Amino acid sequence: MRTKGAISNFIEKYYLHFNAATLVDAAKAYEEQLSQGSKMLVSLAGAMSTAELGKIFAEMIRKDKVQIISCTGANLEEDIMNLVAHSHYERVPYYRDLTPDDEWGLLERGLNRVTDTCIPEEEAFRRIQEHIVAIWKDAEEKGERYFPHEFMYKLLLSGVLEKHYEIDVKDSWMFAAAEANLPIIVPGWEDSTMGNIFASYVMKGELKASTMKSGIEYMTYLADWYTKNSENGIGFFQIGGGIAGDFPICVVPMLYQDMELTDTPFWSYFCQISDSTTSYGSYSGAVPNEKITWGKLDISTPKFIIESDATIVAPLLFAYVLDM
Incomplete structure (x- = not known):
């Protein structure tokens, strides 16, 4: 019998209603999917x-609690940037008070602000650029083509960045994914x-877009993976909205409507952490039931939406799944 840790026990004791209760329900349903x-x-x-x-998501990967990832290009690269340049990051807790002049001052110092x-x-972009460009060019010279995440896996597994590591590598979810050769959609x-x-090198004639x-x-890569792995169902856990969620979830209606593979199963679980409102056709704010009309979820699919801040909610839910 699995024993839950202090964080999980705290959540079960105090997270009893509203979004807190939904977090618990979604976490238990996540566990049930895997079981x-x-x-x-x-x-x-x-x-x-x-x-x-990455401090907790890397452990989710190592413990086989996630089998495929869809992420923005920013999330793909920024985990590696944090790995090699962490000490050079600057936190601006008073960011709401910044003036345009303050923002310009950050730009002049080479600091790109994210909240x-x-x-x-x-230290972040350029430290990676030197090595990733060499990998791109080497592949092109050999007539090889790869996905963005595969190039990043080559970068991490080559060891060329090791001398630049500024955090424990176990806190990098991309490194954990590279070691597991986890499929990623970007x-x-x-x-x-x-x-x-990459686009700038294509424009300068130094690389081909087709590389x-x-x-x-x-x-098509995702469609093939989904078809081969959906025998017992595939769940969908979405942090935020936008293309990282909308792109992969569409693979199901594409398979059974456009490919006419009518035995394609719906996603077997759905949970989204989002603070977007349901207005103006917002995909990020759409309630899960809307996805039934698009052929993504079934009537009986367990569906959850946690209306909260993902930076607070995701680590807690992952901790519960990891029995912390």
Whole structure:
């Protein structure tokens, strides 16, 4: 019999109503999915890597509590940036009081602000750029093509960044994913910093766009993975909204409507942590039942929406799943 730790016991004792109770219900349903042999997709939107979610998400990966990830290009790269440049980050707890002049001052110092945290351009972006560009060019010279996450796995597993590590590598979810060779979907990677850098090399004629596998190829890659892994169901745990969630969840209606694979199962579990409101057609704020009309979820699919801050909720829910 599994024994729960102090955090889980605290949650069960005090999280009894409203969003708190939904967190507990969603966590227990997450566990039930895994216990019945279902796999789980976790999607990461927002700046969760810069929020250092890797401290607990890496353990979720190591303990096989997540089997596939969908994330923005920013989350893909920012976990590695934190790994190699953590001491150069600056926190700005008074960020709500910043004037345009203050913001310009941060820019001039090479600090890119994400709410209360500033990412150091020189130490973070440029420290990675030198090595990732070499990997891109080496692949192109060999006539090889890879996905964005596969290039990042090559970077991490090559060891070239080890001398730059500034945090314990066990707190990097990308390193844990690379070691596990976990499948990752990165829709819209082109709008990330590394995506912009790659585009600049294409524009300068130093790389071919085709060296990087495309979003369409990501969708077909996901479709193949879903088809091969859905025998016992696949759950969908969504942090935030946007493309990191909308892209992968669409694979189900694509398979059975467009491919006419009518035995394709719906997602077997759905949970979203979001503080978006249901207005103006907002995808991030849409209640789970709306996804029934799009052929993504079944009537009986366990559905949860936790209306709260993911930087608070996700670590607690993951702690519960990990029996902490």
